[in-house]
Amino acid sequence: MDILLQEVGYSYAKDTPFEKRALTDVSLHIPSGSYTAIIGHTGSGKSTVLQHLNALLKPTEGSVMIGGRKIEAGVKAKNLRDVRRQVGIVFQFPEQQLFDETVLKDIMFGPLNYGVSEEEASRRAHELVEQLGLPPEVLTKSPFDLSGGQMRRVAIAGVLAMEPDVLVLDEPTAGLDPRGRREIMDLFHRLHIEKGLTTVLVTHSMEDAARYADNVAIMHNGRCVVTGEPVEIFSNEEQLRDYRLEPPRTIRLQQKLEDKMGIKLDSISLTEEALAKNIALALSEGRDSE
Amino acid sequence: MNSIIMSFENVTFTYMQEDESVKPAVNDLSFSIQDGEWIALVGHNGSGKSTIAKLMNGLLFPQTGKVEAMGKLMSEESLWDIRSQMGMVFQNPDNQFVGATVQDDVAFALENNGVPHEEMVVRVKEALQQVKMADYLDHEPHHLSGGQKQRVAIAGALALRPRLLILDEATSMLDPQGRMEVIETIRELRKATGLTVISITHDLEEAALADRILVMNAGEKQLEGKPDAVFRSGNELTNLGLDLPFSMRMTHLLREVGIELQGEHMTEDELVDELWTFYSKK
Amino acid sequence: MMEKMIFGRFIPGNSLIHQMDPRAKISFVFVFIAIVFIANSAITYGILLGFTLLVVFLSKIRLYFLINGLKPVFILLIFTFLLHIFFTREGDLLVDIGFIKIYEEGLRQGIFISVRFLVLVFITSILTLTTSPISITDGIEVLLGPFKRVKLPVHELALMMSISLRFIPTLMDETGKILKAQMARGSDIGSGPVKDRIKAVVPLLIPLFVSAFKRAEDLATAMEVRGYRGGEGRTRYRQLNWRLIDSLSLVVLVGLAGILVYFRV
Ligand SMILES: Nc1ncnc2c1ncn2[C@@H]1O[C@H](COP(=O)(O)OP(=O)(O)OP(=O)(O)O)[C@@H](O)[C@H]1O
Ligand SMILES: Nc1ncnc2c1ncn2[C@@H]1O[C@H](COP(=O)(O)OP(=O)(O)OP(=O)(O)O)[C@@H](O)[C@H]1O
Ligand SMILES: [Mg+2]
Ligand SMILES: [Mg+2]
Numbered sequence: 001m002d003i004l005l006q007e008v009g010y011s012y013a014k015d016t017p018f019e020k021r022a023l024t025d026v027s028l029h030i031p032s033g034s035y036t037a038i039i040g041h042t043g044s045g046k047s048t049v050l051q052h053l054n055a056l057l058k059p060t061e062g063s064v065m066i067g068g069r070k071i072e073a074g075v076k077a078k079n080l081r082d083v084r085r086q087v088g089i090v091f092q093f094p095e096q097q098l099f100d101e102t103v104l105k106d107i108m109f110g111p112l113n114y115g116v117s118e119e120e121a122s123r124r125a126h127e128l129v130e131q132l133g134l135p136p137e138v139l140t141k142s143p144f145d146l147s148g149g150q151m152r153r154v155a156i157a158g159v160l161a162m163e164p165d166v167l168v169l170d171e172p173t174a175g176l177d178p179r180g181r182r183e184i185m186d187l188f189h190r191l192h193i194e195k196g197l198t199t200v201l202v203t204h205s206m207e208d209a210a211r212y213a214d215n216v217a218i219m220h221n222g223r224c225v226v227t228g229e230p231v232e233i234f235s236n237e238e239q240l241r242d243y244r245l246e247p248p249r250t251i252r253l254q255q256k257l258e259d260k261m262g263i264k265l266d267s268i269s270l271t272e273e274a275l276a277k278n279i280a281l282a283l284s285e286g287r288d289s290e
Numbered sequence: 291m292n293s294i295i296m297s298f299e300n301v302t303f304t305y306m307q308e309d310e311s312v313k314p315a316v317n318d319l320s321f322s323i324q325d326g327e328w329i330a331l332v333g334h335n336g337s338g339k340s341t342i343a344k345l346m347n348g349l350l351f352p353q354t355g356k357v358e359a360m361g362k363l364m365s366e367e368s369l370w371d372i373r374s375q376m377g378m379v380f381q382n383p384d385n386q387f388v389g390a391t392v393q394d395d396v397a398f399a400l401e402n403n404g405v406p407h408e409e410m411v412v413r414v415k416e417a418l419q420q421v422k423m424a425d426y427l428d429h430e431p432h433h434l435s436g437g438q439k440q441r442v443a444i445a446g447a448l449a450l451r452p453r454l455l456i457l458d459e460a461t462s463m464l465d466p467q468g469r470m471e472v473i474e475t476i477r478e479l480r481k482a483t484g485l486t487v488i489s490i491t492h493d494l495e496e497a498a499l500a501d502r503i504l505v506m507n508a509g510e511k512q513l514e515g516k517p518d519a520v521f522r523s524g525n526e527l528t529n530l531g532l533d534l535p536f537s538m539r540m541t542h543l544l545r546e547v548g549i550e551l552q553g554e555h556m557t558e559d560e561l562v563d564e565l566w567t568f569y570s571k572k
Numbered sequence: 573m574m575e576k577m578i579f580g581r582f583i584p585g586n587s588l589i590h591q592m593d594p595r596a597k598i599s600f601v602f603v604f605i606a607i608v609f610i611a612n613s614a615i616t617y618g619i620l621l622g623f624t625l626l627v628v629f630l631s632k633i634r635l636y637f638l639i640n641g642l643k644p645v646f647i648l649l650i651f652t653f654l655l656h657i658f659f660t661r662e663g664d665l666l667v668d669i670g671f672i673k674i675y676e677e678g679l680r681q682g683i684f685i686s687v688r689f690l691v692l693v694f695i696t697s698i699l700t701l702t703t704s705p706i707s708i709t710d711g712i713e714v715l716l717g718p719f720k721r722v723k724l725p726v727h728e729l730a731l732m733m734s735i736s737l738r739f740i741p742t743l744m745d746e747t748g749k750i751l752k753a754q755m756a757r758g759s760d761i762g763s764g765p766v767k768d769r770i771k772a773v774v775p776l777l778i779p780l781f782v783s784a785f786k787r788a789e790d791l792a793t794a795m796e797v798r799g800y801r802g803g804e805g806r807t808r809y810r811q812l813n814w815r816l817i818d819s820l821s822l823v824v825l826v827g828l829a830g831i832l833v834y835f836r837v
Contacts, residue, residue, distance in 0.1 A: 012433065013433075015636075015637070016578060016637055016640065017578070017583045017633065017634070017637050018430070018433070018581075018583070020433070040465075041437075041465040041467065041468065042435060042436075042437030042438055042441070042463075042464060042465055042468050043434070043435040043437060043438050047435060047436065056752055056755060056756055079760070080755075080760070081758055081760045084755065084756060084757070084758055085758055088756075088757075089756050091753070091756075092436045092463065093382060093384065093436065095384065096749055096752075096753060097753050097756075098753070099753050099754065099779035099782075099783065100779060101778065101779075101782070109754070109757050109758075110757035110758055113757060113758030113759055114758050137311070144786060145305065145306075146336075147335055147336040147339075147340060148335070148340065148381045148382070148459065149334075149335025149336065149492075150335055150336050152335075153335070158757065159757070162757060162758070171436070171463060174459075174462040175335075175381070175459060175462055176335060176492065177333070177334040177335045177492050177531045177532065178492060178494065178531065178532050178533035179334070179528075179531040179532070179533070180334075180531065181492070182533075204437075204463070204464065204465045204466060204469075206466065244465070244467055245465065245466070245467070246466055246467065249536050249558075252558070253536075253537075253540065253558050253561070253562070256558060256559075256562050257562050257565060257566075260562050260566050261565075261566055261569055272536075272539060272540060272543055273543060275543075276540065276543040276546065276547045276549075279544060279547075279549065279565065280544070280547040280548060280549055283549060283565075283568070283569055347797055349793060349796070349797060370799065370801055373797065373798075373799050374799055378797055380794075384790075385790045385793070385794060386794045386797075386798075387794065388791065388794050388795055388798065388800075389704075390581075390582045390705050390706070390738060391582070391584055393809070394704055394706055394809060394810070397809035398795075398798055398800075398809075399798040399799050400807070400809070401706075401806055401807050401808060401809055402798060402799035402800045402801070402806060403799050404805045404806060404807050405807055406807060407807060407808065407809070407811055410807065411809075414809070427584075428584035430741075432745055446798070450799075
């Protein structure tokens with residue numbers, strides 16, 4: 001499903017003394033089936049953009065096209081349920097997302113709301129809990145009696161249970177242990193490929209953005225300043241620094257190595273595996289040329 | 291100077307003890323922390339780290355064993371004295387805000403500890419500058435972005451000028467630069483004041499900077515030692531759901547593609563150096 | 573939707589009213605409440621209204637925000653107004669359309685009561701909007717200070733009041749949050765027929781209670797961990813500082829009372 005933000009502006013608590021502008025003139029196209037990473041420093045407006053993608057926030061200026069629906073500033077939008085079934089969002093803090101008495105009920109909330117049968121909803125919940133690496137006994141616990149990382153997993157399960165077409169993820173791995181981080185990012189990627197999902201990821205991990213995304217957008221002071229492919233974006237160190245970001249570790253290491261040895265590796269290494277291969281290649285070439 | 295600032299002796303804690311099927315969140319745990327140390331506490335999700343933090347500041351009391359802090363046994367009586375020397379940043383900053391504005395919130399712990407007004411004003415300003423939030427004095431803490439909340443929460447702990455600082459994934463939502471800045475600030479404070487830091491984290495690059503790492507697994511202490519020693523245990527860590535720092539991961543990957551590196555490299559520079567020798571040798 | 577409500581919130585600023593001592597402001601509000609009951613005529617109510625608008629002006633809080641933020645209160649206001657209009661049967665008959673009969677006295681009473689209500693709401697709102705909850709606690713505590721001798725737990729009382737005050741916005745935030753979480757997963761509040769809307773509100777209630785208690789607990793925990801243990805030995809970030817304007821404000825109030833008594837019929 002295509003999502004298109006056109007000159008979107010947003011102010012929190014508009015028309016009150018607490019009014020706070022968060023977005024200015026944001027235009028962003030998220031093509032159907034793409035994996036878009038949104039990066040930017042603290043407070044740059046990433047979470048605010050994300051909440052426009054399923055109309056939890058409505059623009060105070062400009063418009064958002066979600067599939068066939070147009071959400072426009074100043075126009076009342078009715079019946080957004082369909083949009084929200086299609087676009088599932090994992091919030092930045094899992095506590096913001098959980099509310100039901102037990103983990104099971106919480107995960108089943110979405111599917112039940114969209115007319116999935118009890119059995120099917122419960123089956124999904126059980127399956128997801130296992131997929132997300134939670135012990136089955138958590139199902140009967142209150143979601144608030146869990147550790148931070150466990151809450152995060154439940155929050156993700158609750159969204160996946162709705163089987164959305166667009167998956168919107170706001171720092172979904174914050175609070176996860178390294179294995180969980182890898183497994184869950186791989187799970188998202190698998191779903192992205194297998195089910196042809198459109199995925200939008202906000203992350204502070206340049207490594208994850210480089211590894212998974214095919215489309216990167218940089219937010220800075222409430223504006224979407226750059227969009228492009230990971231290779232372009234991450235190889236332009238100067239531009240990244242301008243927006244108070246830095247390249248992924250793989251690229252930084254590649255840079256160091258190239259400077260030290262006075263060679264140039266074949267391509268920009270977006271993943272650790274690619275970097276290892278590139279280095280091996282360069283070393284063996286060096287050997288050949290001797 | 292080698293005094294012990296915090297120690298656990300055979301501490302066990304179980305949530306909802308009345309339910310037999312619930313396993314202890316912290317099980318027969320013992321360790322001690324020297325004054326001035328920087329400890330990284332790592333472990334898989336649900337391994338008991340946040341529970342340990344709550345036992346350290348007397349939010350929870352162990353069912354068996356004892357907790358000693360600042361040379362005192364943790365008890366209802368000693369609690370307040372201990373807390374006045376301890377700053378804590380929660381895993382979820384929202385759970386920690388009390389004040390209606392950022393500056394009132396940062397001042398809260400100072401008010402409670404009777405810091406005189408003039409000094410309070412200075413410290414609040416300074417702490418907010420340290421975390422780069424001085425422009426947000428009058429904002430409502432609950433209405434900030436994720437990373438801004440974490441910064442304010444850290445300022446609230448720093449302003450107290452504690453002897454012991456406990457950070458429960460306090461930088462998990464900060465951008466890489468912001469995270470480095472916070473770590474740098476804490477390093478400087480340690481140099482200047484001999485602050486003891488206990489940092490709960492899933493970021494192994496950050497853990498690698500600590501003096502000592504404690505690895506938790508299912509409520510028990512699995513490993514303990516200097517970062518390079520802990521990371522050298524390689525597979526054992528990955529089996530616990532953890533990982534190695536970037537340069538060590540790269541070293542392993544390079545071996546897999548047939549580059550016979552000798553060392554285990556904790557830093558990128560070491561790795562680059564060996565690759566360079568490797569390259570120029572042949 | 574919840575964020576527009578300003579009831580119980582604090583708007584930082586540095587207007588004359590913001591700078592006043594919380595003790596003066598609290599005393600002011602109580603004296604004002606008493607004075608309001610002196611008014612009994614068009615002139616006196618007019619003076620009250622004028623005075624209130626002057627206070628709002630001095631607080632530099634825009635009237636528009638105030639009106640916008642107090643919408644629920646206005647619904648109540650209109651309701652009482654209508655009640656008076658329709659059920660008072662005194663004075664000349666002004667309007668007579670079938671069963672609707674409006675009498676002069678009813679209109680008068682309706683307007684007077686509404687003005688009274690309005691000025692009270694405005695003045696108390698200005699107090700909470702211009703004073704941080706912590707300062708309100710401090711102010712109340714000092715004002716009730718003399719009662720400490722009769723073993724009244726003054727500090728705890730003041731704290732309870734200010735926490736409840738602080739809790740109103742938190743609770744509204746919390747409602748907004750749960751609403752958002754549920755909307756994101758398909759509940760649809762705020763559209764459709766009334767029956768559906770009521771049905772949609774039900775699943776909101778339990779989590780709301782649960783999270784209200786959880787928030788209260790979190791707040792208590794946070795206060796405890798950060799060293800809060802009652803009034804002894806506590807210092808204040810927001811200083812109490814009684815200045816000339818504070819004394820003046822109370823003098824002005826006495827003056828107002830005098831004027832009202834003079835014009836009273
Ligand atoms: N509920 C709110 N009320 C008022 N202002 C807000 C609110 N939430 C965020 N803001 C402000 O809007 C701006 C953008 O916030 P946003 O949460 O979108 O940032 P972000 O890019 O997600 O940052 P982070 O990486 O720290 O999560 C910030 O300056 C923030 O202070
Ligand atoms: N309030 C609570 N009530 C009941 N059980 C709890 C509560 N908080 C945590 N637990 C359980 O205790 C265990 C340890 O939790 P703890 O929060 O200490 O883990 P953690 O190491 O901090 O994990 P994470 O990395 O996910 O934050 C977990 O199995 C968790 O489910
Ligand atoms: Mg955010
Ligand atoms: Mg934890």
